[in-house]
Amino acid sequence: MEDKIRFFLSRTAERLWVKPLIVCLISVLVAFVAQLFDQLALVQNVPDVKTESITMLLKIISASMLVMAVFAVGTMLAAYQSASSSATPRAFTLVVSDDVSQNALSTFIGAFIFSIVSQVALINGYYEKAGKFVLFIITIIVFVIVIMGFIKWVDSIARLGRLSTTIAKVEKATADALNRRAEKPYLGGTKADQRKEGVPVYGHTVGYIQRLDMDLLQETAEREEFLVEIAVLPGTFVTLSQPLAFIRGGENMDKGIQNNAITNAFIIDKHRTFDDDPRFGLITLSEIASRALSPAVNDPGTAIEIIGIYVRLFTIFAQQPDVGKQTGVDYDRVAVPELAISDLFEDAMNAIARDGAGTIEVVIRHLKALRTFASFDNEDIKNAAIETASIVMSHAEQALKTPAEIAKLQAVSQRVRTED
Known part of the structure; x- marks a missing residue:
């Protein structure tokens, strides 16, 4: 059941209309809840708030929030386009699922709906003395929520769609999937x-x-x-x-x-998801590195950063106390194949080995990462690292023409094979 809920929430977060719809329904409900206070004798001694003052505040909200919502959508779309073009389209769902942006958009639309419904109810005499006072308090709270949400959203939107932010989101999604698979192989x-x-x-x-x-x-x-x-x-x-x-x-x-x-x-x-598919996360990171290594981008630093992320991911995966050893069986009538370490390394490393073969700094970082993997107390990871090192060297020897560079790489590659 926990997996079902997590999967459902992940798919829901990828749809921009869900949170705004929920907030809109809550906004309508809140606008009518204020009238219930008119029926309570305990609140009849509240201050008398003039209708004009409430109407003025509500008009300000209704006039500005729709504009803010349109502005938020436009900014988010620009960030999504930037994420798809600078990183990879496979990371789009993670960027769309950004909670801060969705919450900000929901707040703006919800405040707009609240102001419209409240104005109509107020003009038609729906509220009495206590109801008007409560509506005034709620309106002030809505103002505060909108301002705080806007400040937080501005800080977030400055980073949303940037390559570093997208990489961080993919790393987290991949780490979560790897950890779940390590716990239940x-x-x-x-x-x-x-x-x-x-x-x-x-x-x-x-x-x-x-x-x-x-x-x-x-x-x-x-x-x-x-x-x-x-x-x-x-x-x-x-x-x-x-x-x-x-x-x-x-x-x-x-x-x-x-x-x-x-x-x-x-x-x-039609599409893969990150939740139960750790290989998809590794492939997405590999695509980001390959795009960075393309002649049009020529950004080996990003590829080196991705290799560092692989070191973190596989280190965390290998350090799980029960990696590859499931402590309990919940479904004794269902047999599931194990996720092969060699497949994980192939998804993560091969594209970088091919596309970064002509850049010696990338190859050296790649071999050093593999040397780290070869030192793990895990035979599957160690064997996969040694095999991958041979592939990296084969590509590098074809791409690099300087004997000194090739000799340097061979020395690093040899340490991968001899790492204890």
């Missing part, structure tokens, strides 16, 4: 032996797997008394001819019903 199920035996189950949609509903898989497997072996992990592009899972046992089950139940457990859409 088999997504709470058992380890799949990858024999791919049994009755195959095929999907009805072509696209990327965004999430596996492990609860539904376990429930179906228990009801029909069979075992499910997952064939594809989140992030995999699947077609109609590619099995999603294999079923073992359950000779008396209704195949049509169980196939639909298992297929429905695979959330498939």
